[in-house]
Amino acid sequence: MDNLPWIFVSALLVNNFVLTYFLGLCPFLGVSNSLETSARLGLATTFVMLVTAVCAWVLNTYVLIHAPYLRLICFIVVIASTVQFIEMLIKKLSPALFRAMGIFLPLITTNCAILGLAIFATNRGYGFVEGIVYALGAGIGFTLALVLLAGLREESELSNIPKLIQGTAMNLIIAGVLSMAFMGFAGLFSSS
Amino acid sequence: MKKNESYEEFVKGIWRDNPVFVQVLGMCPMLAVTNSAINAIAMGMASMFVLVGSSFLVSVFRHVIPKQVRISCFIIIIATFVTIADYTLLALVPKVHKELGAFIPLIVANCLILGRQEAFASRYPTRLAVMDALGMAGGFMLALFSLGAVREILGDGALFGFRLFGESFEPWIVMILPPGGFLTLGVILLFFNWFKYKKDEFLADVAEAERSGS
Numbered sequence A: 001m002d003n004l005p006w007i008f009v010s011a012l013l014v015n016n017f018v019l020t021y022f023l024g025l026c027p028f029l030g031v032s033n034s035l036e037t038s039a040r041l042g043l044a045t046t047f048v049m050l051v052t053a054v055c056a057w058v059l060n061t062y063v064l065i066h067a068p069y070l071r072l073i074c075f076i077v078v079i080a081s082t083v084q085f086i087e088m089l090i091k092k093l094s095p096a097l098f099r100a101m102g103i104f105l106p107l108i109t110t111n112c113a114i115l116g117l118a119i120f121a122t123n124r125g126y127g128f129v130e131g132i133v134y135a136l137g138a139g140i141g142f143t144l145a146l147v148l149l150a151g152l153r154e155e156s157e158l159s160n161i162p163k164l165i166q167g168t169a170m171n172l173i174i175a176g177v178l179s180m181a182f183m184g185f186a187g188l189f190s191s192s
Numbered sequence B: 001m002k003k004n005e006s007y008e009e010f011v012k013g014i015w016r017d018n019p020v021f022v023q024v025l026g027m028c029p030m031l032a033v034t035n036s037a038i039n040a041i042a043m044g045m046a047s048m049f050v051l052v053g054s055s056f057l058v059s060v061f062r063h064v065i066p067k068q069v070r071i072s073c074f075i076i077i078i079a080t081f082v083t084i085a086d087y088t089l090l091a092l093v094p095k096v097h098k099e100l101g102a103f104i105p106l107i108v109a110n111c112l113i114l115g116r117q118e119a120f121a122s123r124y125p126t127r128l129a130v131m132d133a134l135g136m137a138g139g140f141m142l143a144l145f146s147l148g149a150v151r152e153i154l155g156d157g158a159l160f161g162f163r164l165f166g167e168s169f170e171p172w173i174v175m176i177l178p179p180g181g182f183l184t185l186g187v188i189l190l191f192f193n194w195f196k197y198k199k200d201e202f203l204a205d206v207a208e209a210e211r212s213g214s
Helices: A004-014 A025-030 A035-063 A068-093 A095-101 A104-109 A112-123 A128-158 A168-189 B002-014 B027-033 B037-060 B067-092 B094-103 B105-109 B111-121 B126-156 B178-213
Strands: none
Touching (some): A004 A128, A004 A168, A025 A128, A035 A068, A035 A128, A068 B067, A068 B105, A112 B094, A112 B105, A168 B178, B002 B126, B027 B094, B027 B105, B027 B178, B037 B067, B037 B111, B037 B126, B067 B094, B067 B111, B094 B105, B105 B111
């Protein structure tokens, strides 16, 4: 249990899903044009990640010991349907929350960060609590990266940028610089 | 005529509609594994196998799959091929498999592959679908390879493990680390933007000259 904080900070900063593992780049580059949207997307992603961690743990413990080669197919089908189910549930129970996460929920299910989370957690043999902490760290890390990029993009819209570099090329270079900044966090754990 | 059609589908994926450089799809696996040319090629081959196999199956079954659940069907077909690719690589080249690690299963979530099923394979006859898949996969591989080669040459001073420069070469470590992936792809896209910009300028010039000539 002592390694829980480590797992959290590692997923949040040192091994940030977007900036170090390149997972979830499609929403990262596609949706990050306004701060508000990206914060909401981040919230929804964190939520789906938590659901994923629970699903992955249940599948790994009870089903997949007998058939490891079905892992990928199982993960996709179960996670996608669970998220759909929860989406309907939230719509019924709390329309306000549904409006906040809204259309993002079904879209996120096919995001590679979600599947990546399930696979990484399995490969590292995380238990139930560890998996949840890992998902929380990864989700908040994803939100952090998304909000940072959205902030930079909003600023850059106000400045005079050559036409040639606008668009994806610039976003990638900004992401590269952000990623370099996050590399700095790798030093956090070198002594331990 | 028929031959031209297939050829056209094949070529468009490699250059004009290159999935990575022009459509900016399938970035997640591509940036993560392109820190050396050999990894890039292994990833490209695996993606090609999955894309061609699933395009073939989807196109064969395109009249059988009900419209409402088509996306789920595509995903299950893709996941099956990815599982095959994963276990094949594990058996044949365990070292490469270890380096690519979790990114092989993640081919499932590559939006390029699902995108081709939805946009092309589910609507066209098998022969065209396979040609389209081959072209797109070829373009994807080209992109992976150019990124992997640039990063390995700059970050390691080598290509396929052979040293290219003398002892005095100081490798840019940052290029094989994650930031290098973003930067290299950014610069390549910049180059493509410039190319398109010049081409538009040239076409505008030609049109201008024609108008004044006539």
